[in-house]
Amino acid sequence: MANETVVRFGILGCAQISIKLCKAISKAQNATLIAIGSRSLEKATAFAAEQGLPEVVRVYGSYEAVLEDNEVDAVYIPLPTALHVTWAVKAAERGKHVLLEKPVAMNVSELDRILEACETNGVQFMDGSMWxxxxxxxxxxxxxxxxxxxxxxxxxxxxxxxxxxxxxxxxxxxxxxxxxxxxxxxxxxxxxxxxxxxxxxxxxxxxxxxxxxxxxxxxxxxxxxxxxxxxxxxxxxxxxxxxxxxxxxxxxxxxxxxxxxxxxxxxxxxxxxxxxxxxxxxxxxxxxxxxxxxxxxxxxxxxxxxxxQDVWMVKEFADLVGKIMRLEMKPEKTWEVVSRKTxxxxxxxxxxxxxxxxxxxxxxx
Amino acid sequence: MANETVVRFGILGCAQISIKLCKAISKAQNATLIAIGSRSLEKATAFAAEQGLPEVVRVYGSYEAVLEDNEVDAVYIPLPTALHVTWAVKAAERGKHVLLEKPVAMNVSELDRILEACETNGVQFMDGSMWxxxxxxxxxxxxxxxxxxxxxxxxxxxxxxxxxxxxxxxxxxxxxxxxxxxxxxxxxxxxxxxxxxxxxxxxxxxxxxxxxxxxxxxxxxxxxxxxxxxxxxxxxxxxxxxxxxxxxxxxxxxxxxxxxxxxxxxxxxxxxxxxxxxxxxxxxxxxxxxxxxxxxxxxxxxxxxxxxQDVWMVKEFADLVGKIMRLEMKPEKTWEVVSRKTxxxxxxxxxxxxxxxxxxxxxxx
Known part of the structure; x- marks a missing residue:
């Protein structure tokens, strides 16, 4: 465990499912939540308070701000499906590893734009299918x-x-x-x-x-x-x-x-x-x-x-991200294939x- | 129970399922097996011996012979589907109530010939769906x-x-x-x-x-x-x-x-x-x-x-037959409808x- 990287997560959006992921990230030893963003600072602040997030978690009034946070290694994106292509591509372009809620895109051509951005920027992709x-x-x-x-x-x-x-x-x-x-x-x-x-x-x-x-x-x-x-x-x-x-x-x-x-x-x-x-x-x-x-x-x-299973998912994703961050491996493509074929x-x-x-x-x- | 008719059954054919029905008829208080017929007397005799059927059960070397037995009130027909129309119609024409194994016929027009024969002869019809x-x-x-x-x-x-x-x-x-x-x-x-x-x-x-x-x-x-x-x-x-x-x-x-x-x-x-x-x-x-x-x-x-459930089926069928025999009711049509719609x-x-x-x-x- 000494060699384990603790991956720093940001979350885009205060959806109901974000509550679950906040808890999962807090339970996974190789992950930590450091930022959450919503379209309004008010909503993000309320969410952080309701969920009792630690004070170290930065609260932002935009999704952009989470992506601009240089300490964020990876983002979890639970936004509505139609917004996935925009925000997952932006996240990859900022070098953030992408844990994307399912369904991953409105169609496979949108997904391909996301996967291309991940490929170009060397970041890990995984969808949020916990089971x-x-x-x-x-x-x-x-x-x-x-x-x-x-x-x-x-x-x-x-x-x-x-x-x-x-x-x-x-x-x-x-x-x-x-x-x-x-x-x-x-x-x-x-x-x-x-x-x-x-x-x-x-x-x-x-x-x-x-x-x-x-x-x-x-x-x-x-x-x-x-x-x-x-x-x-x-x-x-x-x-x-x-x-x-x-x-x-x-x-x-x-x-x-x-x-x-x-x-x-x-x-x-x-x-x-x-x-x-x-x-x-x-x-x-x-x-x-x-x-x-x-x-x-x-x-x-x-x-x-x-x-x-949500914790197992975060652990597996963070494990892959950690290995990439430690330059031990390139992004694992298996999860792209699973999402794409689905x-x-x-x-x-x-x-x-x-x-x-x-x-x-x-x-x- | 004093008023209950004991319906006398004949079975056409020594199929595997006939073993089950012999036992079910023996367990149902309102039913008794009195005849079994096969295409060969040898086969029917062997079946009767193997199943330990009581000596009162007449063993016949043809299906016809079962239908000609005037003491048989009702027949169970487990023959192959394509033979159902022939033997169910013959049975009804001899005034035998018909418990017919499923699937009841090769198609609904064959089934309709069977149901018409039952209607004309005032006999009860039921298919062998035990569940x-x-x-x-x-x-x-x-x-x-x-x-x-x-x-x-x-x-x-x-x-x-x-x-x-x-x-x-x-x-x-x-x-x-x-x-x-x-x-x-x-x-x-x-x-x-x-x-x-x-x-x-x-x-x-x-x-x-x-x-x-x-x-x-x-x-x-x-x-x-x-x-x-x-x-x-x-x-x-x-x-x-x-x-x-x-x-x-x-x-x-x-x-x-x-x-x-x-x-x-x-x-x-x-x-x-x-x-x-x-x-x-x-x-x-x-x-x-x-x-x-x-x-x-x-x-x-x-x-x-x-x-x-096989015993419950025999009991329900025999109960309807008994009521018809005692002139308390006409054949119950519900079971025809179930079979026909299926x-x-x-x-x-x-x-x-x-x-x-x-x-x-x-x-x-």
Whole structure:
């Protein structure tokens, strides 16, 4: 630990999610918060007071000011999606490493502008999908990779929904085309797509076809939609995301020999108790089914964790940044690829909806 | 109970499922097995010996002989799907009440011939979908109908798969167009469609659209497929059925205020222990989610049961038959409607696949 760099963070914006990140940064030993900026100094000051931020944290009345602070090594950007390209590019140009909230951009060409700026300026990029950093996720991947037990992956289904109510649907920034303009698809469909891609080691599907009759608001922002995804080798997946139903964060992954299932992808039920769980099942006796008996319930696996997944994310990001700062390595590209492929599929689903539910081929370039 | 008629059953065919039904009939107080027929007397005799059927059970070397037995009140028909229309119609014409294994027919026009024969001859019809008769199912319906907790139903997903292996895919009657010619769609997709229709009180969807790239064998029998279903009021559903992946019998039903979920629709995990379970959840505090905490795990409801669902099915069928025999009522039409609507949607999914994944409108007639 003696050799560990403590990465100095600035946060652009006092969004609700910023509260969580302030806490995560304070818990990660290799990170420290030194600046927060909002569009008004009043709002930033109030946020700092409410959250009890230490006095050393500089409070700024603009996002620019955070980027101009030479002591800030890295920024967390939780601004509305439509503002990401502007502020992530500016941050990279100031040499700040970029932890960018998901969805990362309005479309992949915007994301590419961000990634180019990161490349040019030698800064680390990572999106804010926390679940990928939970120790449970690595354990689930191990289970999927155990071909003896899981066999070949054939099918994935994910359902991500919550019902924030009519006030949200009317006024939330997640329903405004010029703010979080990707609606439910960006807010929660993002996770479904990412979980599907994660399951198949980020092999892009060959085509996607959105389910008919997506629900859009008067500004064409998606309230509820879904899609099937198809790979050349016959694998397929479906997902559904919606702001209209009770909370449900399901992923089911089916292989020839086993299954893996969880109901709490984005926010593990027991995280505050220091663990996460998933269910896995395999090796049943089909002869018994024929006789009307049945396989046992799935096995529940418990994965202990010292930190919640937001802390793991900050730690992993800060670790990469520290290594770059110590000139031990160049920016790690893995996280760009994860974000970019997720955005490519998300764009294709949106295009399929816009084109009247035509199939959209995915060409990686 | 003194007034209860004991319905005398004959079984057409010595299928694997017949073993289960023999046991169920023996456990149901209002039913008794008196005849079993196979295409060969040798096979029927061997079955009777292996299953230890009482000596009073007449063993016949043809299906006809069972139908000609004047003491047989009702028949259970577990023959391959393509033979249903022939034998169910013959049974009805002989005045036998018909308990017909699912899928009920190769298509709805065949089913209509069966239902007409039942109507003309005043006999009861019911299909062999056991899960509908489990006490758990009634409790789940209560949960869905509790609008305070569940709200309005918006979305349903069901996944029914198992992987019986290459030998099955090559040689099983479930893969032969002239036998169980509906493949995975008939064998397990039937349950998904039925569970979806059950959820919405058998309101038919307006249209169905099969997922692209269904897997069919060289005889065009479905090995794996899925579909989305759409209702006029914005409700939608998806299902996936397959003979290619590990066993999974999931249903998830989402309302605006609650969710209901089970992983063992067709064969409850704990049925042999005298209960069935389902999960239900509602009333979370969204403010807590925003703060990064989370709703508790779903509540697991335990429904005690004196019998397994196959026995409940036989009891319910025999109860209706007994009432008809005692001239207390005419045949109950509810079960015809359940089967017929399931078959209508199944036909539409098959048609969508055959028409190259076009949307198929459903017109009830």
């Amino acid at each position: 990928l950093h939970h120790p449970r996720t690595a354990k689930m991947k191990e289970a999927l990779c155990d071909e003896q037990r899981f066999g070949q992956l054939k099918w994935i289904h994910s359902c991500m929904t919550y019902n924030p109510g009519p006030e949200f649907l009317k006024n939330s920034i997640r329903m405004k085309p010029d703010l979080d303009g990707l609606g439910a698809l960006g807010d929660i469909g993002w996770y479904s797509i990412q979980a599907i891609l994660w399951s198949v080691n980020y092999e892009l599907p060959k085509s996607v076809l959105a389910f008919p009759k997506a629900t859009l608001n008067e500004d064409n922002v998606i309230i509820s939609c879904g899609s099937s995804l198809h790979w050349e080798d016959g694998k397929s997946a479906t997902f559904h995301c919606s702001f209209l139903t009770y909370v449900n964060f399901d992923v089911t992954i089916l292989g020839t020999k086993g299954s893996l299932r969880l109901h709490d992808l984005t926010l593990p039920f027991e995280e505050s108790l220091g663990f996460g769980t998933f269910s896995e099942s395999s090796e049943i006796d089909y002869a018994k089914i024929e006789q009307g008996r049945w396989c046992p319930r799935a096995n529940e696996h418990v994965v202990e964790t010292m930190f919640s 955005q490519i599929v998300l764009d294709a689903v949106k295009e399929s909806i816009q084109r009247g539910y035509e199939s959209v081929e995915i060409v990686m370039n | 509908l008769h489990h006490p758990r199912t009634a409790k789940m319906k209560e949960a869905l109908c509790d609008e305070q907790r569940f709200g309005q139903l918006k979305w349903i997903h069901s996944c029914m798969t198992y992987n019986p292996g290459p030998e099955f895919l090559k040689n099983s009657i479930r893969m032969k167009p002239d036998l169980d010619g509906l493949g995975a769609l008939g064998d397990i997709g039937w349950y998904s469609i039925q569970a979806i229709l059950w959820s919405v009180n058998y309101e038919l969807p307006k249209s169905v659209l099969a997922f692209p790239k269904a897997t069919l064998n060289e005889d065009n029998v479905i090995i794996s497929c899925g579909s989305s279903l759409h209702w006029e009021d914005g409700k939608s559903a998806t299902f996936h059925c397959s003979f290619l992946t590990y066993v999974n019998f999931d249903v998830t039903i989402l309302g605006t205020k609650g969710s209901l979920r089970l992983h063992d629709l067709t064969l409850p995990f704990e049925e042999s222990l005298g209960f069935g379970t389902f999960s239900e959840s509602s009333e979370i505090d969204y403010a807590k989610i925003e703060q990064g905490r989370w709703c508790p795990r779903a509540n697991e409801h335990v429904v005690e049961t004196m019998f397994s 078959q209508i949607v199944l036909d539409a999914v098959k048609e969508s696949i055959q028409r190259g994944y076009e949307s198929v409108e459903i017109v009830m007639n």
